[in-house]
Amino acid sequence: xxxxxxxxxxxxxxxxxxxxxxxxxxxxxxxxxxxxxxxxxxxxxxxxxxxxxxxxxxxxxxxxxxxxxxxxxxxxxxxxxxxxxxxxxxxxxxxxxxxxxxxxxxxxxxxxxxxxxxxxxxxxxxxxxxxxxxxxxxxxxxxxxxxxxxxxxxxxxxxxxxxxxxxxxxxxxxxxxxxxxxxxxxxxxxxxxxxxxxxxxxxxxxxxxxxxxxxxxxxxxxxxxxxxxxxxxxxxxxxxxxxxxxxxxxxxxxxxxxxxxxxxxxxxxxxxxxxxxxxxxxxxxxxxxxxxxxxxxxxxxxxxxxxxxxxxxxxxxxxxxxxxxxxxxxxxxxxxxxxxxxx
Numbered sequence: 001x002x003x004x005x006x007x008x009x010x011x012x013x014x015x016x017x018x019x020x021x022x023x024x025x026x027x028x029x030x031x032x033x034x035x036x037x038x039x040x041x042x043x044x045x046x047x048x049x050x051x052x053x054x055x056x057x058x059x060x061x062x063x064x065x066x067x068x069x070x071x072x073x074x075x076x077x078x079x080x081x082x083x084x085x086x087x088x089x090x091x092x093x094x095x096x097x098x099x100x101x102x103x104x105x106x107x108x109x110x111x112x113x114x115x116x117x118x119x120x121x122x123x124x125x126x127x128x129x130x131x132x133x134x135x136x137x138x139x140x141x142x143x144x145x146x147x148x149x150x151x152x153x154x155x156x157x158x159x160x161x162x163x164x165x166x167x168x169x170x171x172x173x174x175x176x177x178x179x180x181x182x183x184x185x186x187x188x189x190x191x192x193x194x195x196x197x198x199x200x201x202x203x204x205x206x207x208x209x210x211x212x213x214x215x216x217x218x219x220x221x222x223x224x225x226x227x228x229x230x231x232x233x234x235x236x237x238x239x240x241x242x243x244x245x246x247x248x249x250x251x252x253x254x255x256x257x258x259x260x261x262x263x264x265x266x267x268x269x270x271x272x273x274x275x276x277x278x279x280x281x282x283x284x285x286x287x288x289x290x291x292x293x294x295x296x297x298x299x300x301x302x303x304x305x306x307x308x309x310x311x312x313x314x315x316x317x318x319x320x321x322x323x324x325x326x327x328x329x330x331x332x333x334x335x336x337x338x339x340x341x342x343x
Contacts, residue, residue, distance in 0.1 A: 001337060002033045002056060004063040006048055009038040014257050015080060018116070018140060019064045025330040030062065045098065060341040064114075067099075068106055076112035076340045079103070081254030081276075082123045083178065090177050107131050111340040114333060116140050116255040117276035138332045139279075140255045141324035146237050148266040148318075154242030157235045161228050165200045169300065170243040170267075172204040172231070172258045173250070179205075180249045180272070180290050187296035189222035195304055199244070200224040204231045240265035244310065245303045248272065249290045256280050260324060263317030268310045270299050284320035285313065 003023060008016055023030060033055055035047045045067070052061075053069045061068070064078040082103060088096035107113055107128045113135045115121050121137050158166055173179045181203065188201050201224065221227075231239055240246060246262035249272045256277050259269045269285035271277050278287065286303060288295045303310060 001030050001060045001062065001341060003030045004048065004052060004061055004065070004068060005032045005034045006039065006044055006052075007065040008034065014140075014255075015065050017143070017257065018078070018080075021141075021143070021326045022064070022330050022333050025327065026334060029334075033061075060111075060337065062337055067102065068110065070102060070106055070109065073109055073111065074340075075110040076114060076337055077106060077110050078114040078116075079107070079120065079124060079254075080116055081120050081252070082127065083252055083254075085127055086123060087178065087252060104128055107135075110134075111343055112136065112336045114138050114336060117279050119276035119279065120254045136332070136336050138329050138336075139324055140257055140260070141326040141329055142257070142261045142264040142321055143326070146240070146261045146264040146321075149238045149241040151242075153238040157238035158242055160235060161231065161239065163200070163202060163228075164224075164226055165198050166242065167196070167198045168200045168202045168226075168243055169245045169247055169304070170202045170204055170239065170262075171247045171249075172236075172240075172262075173248065178250055178252045180251050183290060183293050183296060184247060184249050185222055185225065187293045187300060188225065190293070191297040191301055192222060192224055194301060197224075199304055200226055202226045202228060202243075204228045204239070236261065237265055240267045243267050245270060245300075245313075247300070248277070249288070249296060250274070250277065251290050253277055259285060260321055264321035266314045266318055268303055268313035269317060270296075270303055281317075282320050284316035 008019060033052065039047050049069050053071050061072055061075040063075060066079050068075055068077045084091055084096050084099035085103060104127050107124060108131055113131060115124060115135060115137055116139060118137055121135050124135055125132055171184055240262045245268045246259060247270045248256060248259045250256060251274055253276050259271045260280050262269050263284060269281060271281045271285045271287050272290040273287040274290050286299050288299050
Protein backbone atom coordinates (compact mmCIF):
# COMPACT_ATOMS: atom_id res chain seq x y z
CA UNK A 1 0.00 0.00 0.00
CA UNK A 2 1.26 3.45 -0.94
CA UNK A 3 0.44 6.97 0.23
CA UNK A 4 0.63 9.93 -2.13
CA UNK A 5 2.39 12.63 -0.07
CA UNK A 6 3.17 15.22 -2.73
CA UNK A 7 1.52 17.97 -0.64
CA UNK A 8 3.48 17.35 2.58
CA UNK A 9 5.68 20.42 2.25
CA UNK A 10 5.70 23.84 3.91
CA UNK A 11 3.78 24.99 6.98
CA UNK A 12 1.60 22.31 8.57
CA UNK A 13 -1.94 22.64 7.20
CA UNK A 14 -5.06 20.79 8.32
CA UNK A 15 -4.68 18.31 5.45
CA UNK A 16 -1.05 17.72 6.32
CA UNK A 17 -1.88 17.21 9.99
CA UNK A 18 -4.56 14.69 9.03
CA UNK A 19 -2.17 12.82 6.74
CA UNK A 20 0.66 12.71 9.26
CA UNK A 21 -1.61 11.52 12.10
CA UNK A 22 -2.76 8.53 10.04
CA UNK A 23 0.68 7.73 8.64
CA UNK A 24 2.26 7.84 12.09
CA UNK A 25 -0.06 5.05 13.19
CA UNK A 26 0.59 2.83 10.14
CA UNK A 27 4.18 3.66 9.24
CA UNK A 28 5.07 -0.04 9.01
CA UNK A 29 2.20 -0.81 6.65
CA UNK A 30 2.16 2.12 4.24
CA UNK A 31 5.02 3.35 2.06
CA UNK A 32 5.07 6.93 0.85
CA UNK A 33 5.52 8.05 -2.74
CA UNK A 34 6.35 11.65 -3.56
CA UNK A 35 8.31 13.80 -6.03
CA UNK A 36 11.97 14.30 -5.34
CA UNK A 37 11.44 17.98 -4.56
CA UNK A 38 8.47 20.22 -3.73
CA UNK A 39 6.28 20.77 -6.78
CA UNK A 40 3.55 23.39 -6.71
CA UNK A 41 0.72 24.35 -9.03
CA UNK A 42 0.54 22.70 -12.42
CA UNK A 43 3.95 21.03 -11.98
CA UNK A 44 2.61 19.20 -8.94
CA UNK A 45 -0.55 18.14 -10.74
CA UNK A 46 1.45 17.00 -13.77
CA UNK A 47 3.67 14.80 -11.58
CA UNK A 48 0.59 13.35 -9.88
CA UNK A 49 -1.29 12.62 -13.10
CA UNK A 50 1.62 11.41 -15.27
CA UNK A 51 4.57 10.24 -13.16
CA UNK A 52 2.89 8.87 -10.06
CA UNK A 53 0.80 6.16 -11.81
CA UNK A 54 4.03 4.69 -13.23
CA UNK A 55 5.43 4.12 -9.73
CA UNK A 56 2.57 2.11 -8.19
CA UNK A 57 3.32 -1.46 -9.38
CA UNK A 58 -0.35 -2.36 -8.96
CA UNK A 59 -0.33 -1.46 -5.25
CA UNK A 60 -3.29 0.34 -3.70
CA UNK A 61 -2.78 4.10 -3.57
CA UNK A 62 -4.15 6.34 -0.83
CA UNK A 63 -4.29 9.99 -1.90
CA UNK A 64 -5.17 12.01 1.22
CA UNK A 65 -5.05 15.59 -0.11
CA UNK A 66 -8.26 16.24 -2.09
CA UNK A 67 -6.77 15.05 -5.36
CA UNK A 68 -5.20 12.04 -7.05
CA UNK A 69 -4.28 10.50 -10.41
CA UNK A 70 -7.39 10.10 -12.52
CA UNK A 71 -6.02 7.05 -14.36
CA UNK A 72 -5.71 4.98 -11.16
CA UNK A 73 -8.82 3.02 -10.19
CA UNK A 74 -7.07 1.06 -7.44
CA UNK A 75 -7.11 4.07 -5.16
CA UNK A 76 -8.75 5.60 -2.09
CA UNK A 77 -8.93 9.39 -1.95
CA UNK A 78 -9.58 11.69 0.99
CA UNK A 79 -11.67 14.77 0.28
CA UNK A 80 -11.88 17.40 3.01
CA UNK A 81 -14.60 19.35 1.24
CA UNK A 82 -15.84 20.27 -2.22
CA UNK A 83 -15.55 24.03 -1.88
CA UNK A 84 -14.11 24.41 -5.42
CA UNK A 85 -17.43 23.01 -6.66
CA UNK A 86 -19.71 24.76 -4.17
CA UNK A 87 -17.90 28.11 -4.23
CA UNK A 88 -15.59 28.46 -7.25
CA UNK A 89 -15.54 32.23 -6.69
CA UNK A 90 -13.30 31.72 -3.63
CA UNK A 91 -10.40 30.48 -5.77
CA UNK A 92 -8.66 31.44 -8.96
CA UNK A 93 -10.40 30.50 -12.17
CA UNK A 94 -7.62 28.05 -13.09
CA UNK A 95 -7.79 26.31 -9.67
CA UNK A 96 -11.58 26.06 -9.67
CA UNK A 97 -11.78 24.84 -13.27
CA UNK A 98 -9.25 22.09 -12.61
CA UNK A 99 -11.07 20.76 -9.55
CA UNK A 100 -14.47 21.07 -11.21
CA UNK A 101 -13.12 18.80 -13.94
CA UNK A 102 -11.16 16.43 -11.71
CA UNK A 103 -13.15 15.79 -8.53
CA UNK A 104 -16.41 14.30 -9.92
CA UNK A 105 -14.51 12.02 -12.30
CA UNK A 106 -12.06 10.95 -9.60
CA UNK A 107 -14.81 10.24 -7.04
CA UNK A 108 -16.71 8.08 -9.50
CA UNK A 109 -13.59 6.18 -10.60
CA UNK A 110 -11.75 5.23 -7.39
CA UNK A 111 -12.58 2.33 -5.04
CA UNK A 112 -13.14 4.40 -1.92
CA UNK A 113 -13.64 7.98 -0.75
CA UNK A 114 -12.86 9.18 2.77
CA UNK A 115 -14.29 12.45 4.02
CA UNK A 116 -14.28 14.19 7.37
CA UNK A 117 -17.87 15.15 8.21
CA UNK A 118 -21.42 14.23 7.34
CA UNK A 119 -21.76 17.70 5.79
CA UNK A 120 -18.91 16.96 3.36
CA UNK A 121 -20.33 13.51 2.61
CA UNK A 122 -23.67 15.03 1.63
CA UNK A 123 -21.99 17.64 -0.58
CA UNK A 124 -19.94 14.92 -2.32
CA UNK A 125 -23.09 12.91 -2.96
CA UNK A 126 -24.82 16.01 -4.30
CA UNK A 127 -22.36 15.94 -7.20
CA UNK A 128 -21.80 12.16 -7.34
CA UNK A 129 -24.99 10.40 -6.13
CA UNK A 130 -23.91 7.05 -7.59
CA UNK A 131 -20.90 6.98 -5.22
CA UNK A 132 -22.96 6.66 -2.04
CA UNK A 133 -21.77 3.17 -1.09
CA UNK A 134 -18.08 4.09 -1.21
CA UNK A 135 -18.07 7.45 0.63
CA UNK A 136 -17.08 7.04 4.31
CA UNK A 137 -16.93 9.61 7.12
CA UNK A 138 -13.83 9.51 9.36
CA UNK A 139 -13.90 12.45 11.76
CA UNK A 140 -10.75 14.37 12.64
CA UNK A 141 -9.38 14.90 16.15
CA UNK A 142 -7.13 17.19 18.14
CA UNK A 143 -3.59 15.99 18.76
CA UNK A 144 -2.89 14.86 22.34
CA UNK A 145 -0.63 17.85 22.89
CA UNK A 146 -3.66 20.15 22.67
CA UNK A 147 -4.52 20.39 26.35
CA UNK A 148 -4.61 23.19 28.93
CA UNK A 149 -1.16 24.58 29.69
CA UNK A 150 0.09 26.45 32.76
CA UNK A 151 0.25 30.23 33.02
CA UNK A 152 4.02 30.25 32.51
CA UNK A 153 3.74 28.49 29.14
CA UNK A 154 0.95 30.83 28.05
CA UNK A 155 3.03 33.86 29.07
CA UNK A 156 5.99 32.52 27.07
CA UNK A 157 3.81 32.12 23.96
CA UNK A 158 2.48 35.65 24.38
CA UNK A 159 6.03 36.98 24.60
CA UNK A 160 7.33 34.99 21.62
CA UNK A 161 4.46 36.17 19.44
CA UNK A 162 4.84 39.76 20.59
CA UNK A 163 1.21 40.09 21.64
CA UNK A 164 0.33 43.52 23.07
CA UNK A 165 -1.76 42.06 25.90
CA UNK A 166 -2.47 38.90 27.86
CA UNK A 167 -6.24 39.48 27.49
CA UNK A 168 -7.01 38.44 23.95
CA UNK A 169 -9.54 36.72 21.74
CA UNK A 170 -7.92 34.58 19.08
CA UNK A 171 -9.15 33.90 15.56
CA UNK A 172 -6.89 31.28 14.00
CA UNK A 173 -6.92 30.13 10.41
CA UNK A 174 -5.54 30.89 6.99
CA UNK A 175 -6.50 34.38 5.85
CA UNK A 176 -8.83 33.46 3.00
CA UNK A 177 -12.34 34.61 2.08
CA UNK A 178 -14.32 31.70 3.52
CA UNK A 179 -12.85 32.31 6.99
CA UNK A 180 -15.15 35.37 7.18
CA UNK A 181 -12.67 37.75 8.78
CA UNK A 182 -14.44 40.76 7.31
CA UNK A 183 -17.56 40.08 9.38
CA UNK A 184 -15.46 39.50 12.48
CA UNK A 185 -13.56 42.76 11.97
CA UNK A 186 -16.76 44.69 11.32
CA UNK A 187 -18.30 43.29 14.50
CA UNK A 188 -15.12 44.07 16.45
CA UNK A 189 -15.07 47.64 15.13
CA UNK A 190 -18.61 48.15 16.46
CA UNK A 191 -18.02 46.70 19.93
CA UNK A 192 -14.36 47.23 20.85
CA UNK A 193 -15.10 50.55 22.58
CA UNK A 194 -17.52 48.70 24.90
CA UNK A 195 -14.83 46.30 26.08
CA UNK A 196 -11.97 46.88 28.53
CA UNK A 197 -8.94 48.55 26.91
CA UNK A 198 -6.69 45.55 27.61
CA UNK A 199 -8.85 43.17 25.50
CA UNK A 200 -7.52 42.71 21.96
CA UNK A 201 -8.53 40.66 18.94
CA UNK A 202 -5.62 38.57 17.64
CA UNK A 203 -5.74 37.24 14.07
CA UNK A 204 -3.38 34.31 13.67
CA UNK A 205 -2.54 33.10 10.18
CA UNK A 206 -0.55 33.89 7.07
CA UNK A 207 -0.72 37.55 6.04
CA UNK A 208 -1.17 39.21 2.69
CA UNK A 209 -4.28 37.68 1.13
CA UNK A 210 -5.82 40.57 -0.81
CA UNK A 211 -9.09 38.67 -1.22
CA UNK A 212 -9.61 38.87 2.54
CA UNK A 213 -9.03 42.54 3.19
CA UNK A 214 -9.63 43.93 -0.30
CA UNK A 215 -8.56 47.58 -0.48
CA UNK A 216 -8.29 47.80 3.30
CA UNK A 217 -4.67 47.99 4.41
CA UNK A 218 -3.37 46.58 7.67
CA UNK A 219 -3.04 50.17 8.90
CA UNK A 220 -6.80 50.62 8.44
CA UNK A 221 -7.80 47.74 10.71
CA UNK A 222 -10.00 48.56 13.73
CA UNK A 223 -8.36 49.49 17.04
CA UNK A 224 -6.79 46.74 19.16
CA UNK A 225 -6.41 44.18 16.37
CA UNK A 226 -3.08 42.34 16.16
CA UNK A 227 -1.90 40.07 13.34
CA UNK A 228 0.62 37.41 14.34
CA UNK A 229 1.36 35.94 10.94
CA UNK A 230 2.02 32.20 10.98
CA UNK A 231 2.05 30.75 14.51
CA UNK A 232 4.66 27.99 14.99
CA UNK A 233 3.01 24.65 15.65
CA UNK A 234 4.75 24.16 18.99
CA UNK A 235 3.20 27.37 20.35
CA UNK A 236 -0.42 26.61 19.51
CA UNK A 237 -1.51 24.81 22.74
CA UNK A 238 -0.13 27.57 24.97
CA UNK A 239 -1.43 30.26 22.58
CA UNK A 240 -4.95 28.80 22.81
CA UNK A 241 -4.70 28.23 26.56
CA UNK A 242 -3.81 31.86 27.20
CA UNK A 243 -6.78 33.22 25.24
CA UNK A 244 -10.05 34.42 26.77
CA UNK A 245 -11.84 32.80 23.83
CA UNK A 246 -11.33 31.42 20.34
CA UNK A 247 -13.51 32.66 17.47
CA UNK A 248 -14.08 30.65 14.30
CA UNK A 249 -16.74 32.18 12.05
CA UNK A 250 -16.05 30.42 8.78
CA UNK A 251 -18.74 30.38 6.09
CA UNK A 252 -17.69 26.91 4.95
CA UNK A 253 -15.66 24.08 6.46
CA UNK A 254 -15.23 20.40 5.74
CA UNK A 255 -14.56 19.93 9.46
CA UNK A 256 -12.78 22.80 11.23
CA UNK A 257 -9.89 21.67 13.43
CA UNK A 258 -9.14 25.01 15.16
CA UNK A 259 -12.30 25.11 17.32
CA UNK A 260 -11.76 21.49 18.37
CA UNK A 261 -8.11 22.17 19.23
CA UNK A 262 -9.17 25.25 21.19
CA UNK A 263 -11.77 23.27 23.16
CA UNK A 264 -9.16 20.61 23.93
CA UNK A 265 -7.04 23.39 25.45
CA UNK A 266 -9.92 24.53 27.63
CA UNK A 267 -10.52 27.69 25.60
CA UNK A 268 -14.15 28.90 25.25
CA UNK A 269 -15.26 28.88 21.62
CA UNK A 270 -17.54 31.08 19.54
CA UNK A 271 -18.18 29.29 16.24
CA UNK A 272 -20.18 29.62 13.08
CA UNK A 273 -23.37 27.57 12.93
CA UNK A 274 -22.76 26.81 9.24
CA UNK A 275 -21.79 23.68 7.29
CA UNK A 276 -19.82 21.11 9.36
CA UNK A 277 -19.03 23.21 12.43
CA UNK A 278 -22.10 22.19 14.49
CA UNK A 279 -20.91 18.58 14.09
CA UNK A 280 -17.62 19.58 15.70
CA UNK A 281 -18.66 21.84 18.58
CA UNK A 282 -22.07 20.37 19.46
CA UNK A 283 -23.48 22.18 22.50
CA UNK A 284 -20.01 22.93 23.90
CA UNK A 285 -19.61 26.33 22.20
CA UNK A 286 -21.55 29.49 21.48
CA UNK A 287 -22.71 29.40 17.86
CA UNK A 288 -23.80 32.23 15.62
CA UNK A 289 -24.95 32.94 12.08
CA UNK A 290 -21.68 33.92 10.34
CA UNK A 291 -23.55 36.53 8.26
CA UNK A 292 -25.07 38.27 11.29
CA UNK A 293 -22.55 40.95 12.31
CA UNK A 294 -24.74 42.24 15.13
CA UNK A 295 -25.07 38.74 16.64
CA UNK A 296 -21.31 38.20 16.34
CA UNK A 297 -20.66 41.39 18.25
CA UNK A 298 -23.26 40.54 20.90
CA UNK A 299 -21.68 37.14 21.53
CA UNK A 300 -18.17 38.59 21.70
CA UNK A 301 -19.30 40.99 24.42
CA UNK A 302 -21.08 38.21 26.28
CA UNK A 303 -18.08 35.88 26.25
CA UNK A 304 -15.70 38.63 27.44
CA UNK A 305 -17.96 39.95 30.22
CA UNK A 306 -19.31 36.69 31.62
CA UNK A 307 -16.63 34.75 33.52
CA UNK A 308 -19.15 32.08 34.56
CA UNK A 309 -20.06 31.49 30.93
CA UNK A 310 -16.39 31.09 30.00
CA UNK A 311 -15.89 28.61 32.84
CA UNK A 312 -18.91 26.59 31.70
CA UNK A 313 -17.77 26.59 28.06
CA UNK A 314 -14.30 25.50 29.15
CA UNK A 315 -15.65 22.41 30.92
CA UNK A 316 -18.07 21.51 28.15
CA UNK A 317 -15.39 22.00 25.51
CA UNK A 318 -12.94 19.75 27.31
CA UNK A 319 -15.54 16.98 27.50
CA UNK A 320 -16.62 17.45 23.89
CA UNK A 321 -13.06 17.23 22.58
CA UNK A 322 -12.64 13.79 24.16
CA UNK A 323 -15.22 12.37 21.73
CA UNK A 324 -12.76 12.80 18.85
CA UNK A 325 -9.82 10.43 18.70
CA UNK A 326 -7.07 9.99 16.10
CA UNK A 327 -6.68 6.30 16.94
CA UNK A 328 -10.34 5.74 16.07
CA UNK A 329 -9.97 7.80 12.88
CA UNK A 330 -6.91 5.79 11.86
CA UNK A 331 -8.68 2.48 12.55
CA UNK A 332 -11.67 3.49 10.42
CA UNK A 333 -9.34 4.68 7.67
CA UNK A 334 -7.45 1.39 7.69
CA UNK A 335 -10.68 -0.58 7.37
CA UNK A 336 -11.59 1.34 4.22
CA UNK A 337 -8.09 0.93 2.78
CA UNK A 338 -8.07 -2.83 3.45
CA UNK A 339 -11.50 -3.24 1.90
CA UNK A 340 -10.37 -1.33 -1.19
CA UNK A 341 -7.20 -3.42 -1.47
CA UNK A 342 -9.21 -6.65 -1.39
CA UNK A 343 -12.00 -5.59 -3.76
